[in-house]
Amino acid sequence: MKRKWRLSLVVASLFILAGCGNGEGSADNEENTTVQLGVIGADTDVWDDVQERLADDGIDLEYVEFTEYSQPNRALESGDIDLNSFQHQDFLDNYNEERGTDLVSIGNTVNAPLGIYSEQITDLNELEDGAEIAIPDDVTNGGRALKLLQTADLITIDEEVQNPTTSDIIENPQDLEITELEASQTARAMEDVDASVINSGMAVDSGLLPDEDAIYLEPVDDTSRPYVNIIAARKEDEDNEVYQQVVDAYQTERTAEVIEETSNGADIPAWEEFGRK
CATH class of the missing domain: 3.40.190.10 (Periplasmic binding protein-like II)
Incomplete structure (x- = not known):
């Protein structure tokens, strides 16, 4: 399938020059680690706040923007990105079953009602x-x-x-x-x-x-659990310390406030309702 996504900032050149996607990241300098996060669309308001806080910890979170739901898991599976955040658990389970892959959730984000x-x-x-x-x-x-x-x-x-x-x-x-x-x-x-x-x-x-x-x-009730949105990684990276820092930075009271502000209360911080992952 022809790739339709566009890479934000300088991600494209990072892929070519540094072979990204290994969790070690392509550092903008000797101290910072870069993590590529696959997202759908341009709405990154919540992640923007997380991004700023991660930068203080030496992690440069860069977005890789996709236009179709079929794309981010393939990019994660192939190692072109490090993490993605666009899908709910049921979607990931179905993808793994169809493709024979072993992508995993490492953190809950929001419950976004249809x-x-x-x-x-x-x-x-x-x-x-x-x-x-x-x-x-x-x-x-x-x-x-x-x-x-x-x-x-x-x-x-x-x-x-x-x-x-x-x-x-x-x-x-x-x-x-x-x-x-x-x-x-x-x-x-x-x-x-x-x-x-x-x-x-x-x-x-x-x-x-x-x-x-x-x-x-x-x-939103007990039947919502399969539709909780998640941060996904490759199975071998499930316990990656840098990626766990990304989850920690997301699952905070500050992020819950931003979710409330940007969604006008429509989205619900899922880790508060359903746990970390």
């Missing part, structure tokens, strides 16, 4: 029969979106399926048309569909505020 958004209606009760709803097309986020539609009493799905697909819809009383799109396209499709299920990060990147603009937001 939302239903619309430019056509302001309440789900306004959905007409045959309305079109866009959902992500990857296995885990698509299944999560269908579960959300069920929670909203729009459809009924087979409860025995962990990651349901549209073929697992048992009841669809309004004959809704479920359109599967690449996750990054669900926000862009809002003008063309009646409603769209959008991941929190994609929504924020599109200028949406989940707790204000979503017409229905995923409830």
Whole structure:
């Protein structure tokens, strides 16, 4: 697959000149260690604050920005980056199962509720029969979106399926048309569909505020555990001291405050609710 990501700052040249991704980092000077963190989109407000604090400890955290969910784990697997932070645990588990890889979570970050958004209606009760709803097309986020539609009493799905697909819809009383799109396209499709299920990060990147603009937001309860967002590393780097410092710098009261400020309360510090990892 042709790589579509762009590397922030001087990461591209670092890859070429220094063969990054080994956890030792490509130091900007003799004292600092560089860690490449794969992220989706340009919303790095929370990480920016962590980045500043890590710099005081001699760790230069550099972002590698990707545009599609299929990319960051491949880059991590191949050693092109050191860590990534874009996915929930269920997504990682499914990736490992499909690819035969052994990427692991080394720290919880946030719980980012999935939302239903619309430019056509302001309440789900306004959905007409045959309305079109866009959902992500990857296995885990698509299944999560269908579960959300069920929670909203729009459809009924087979409860025995962990990651349901549209073929697992048992009841669809309004004959809704479920359109599967690449996750990054669900926000862009809002003008063309009646409603769209959008991941929190994609929504924020599109200028949406989940707790204000979503017409229905995923409830947070015990069933949310598989959808807690994480920091991922290669199995052999699970106990890397530098990477553990990154987790420590993230899981702080200060970061929780920034999460609250930047998400307007929509995102929840997951380590407080579900533990370190």
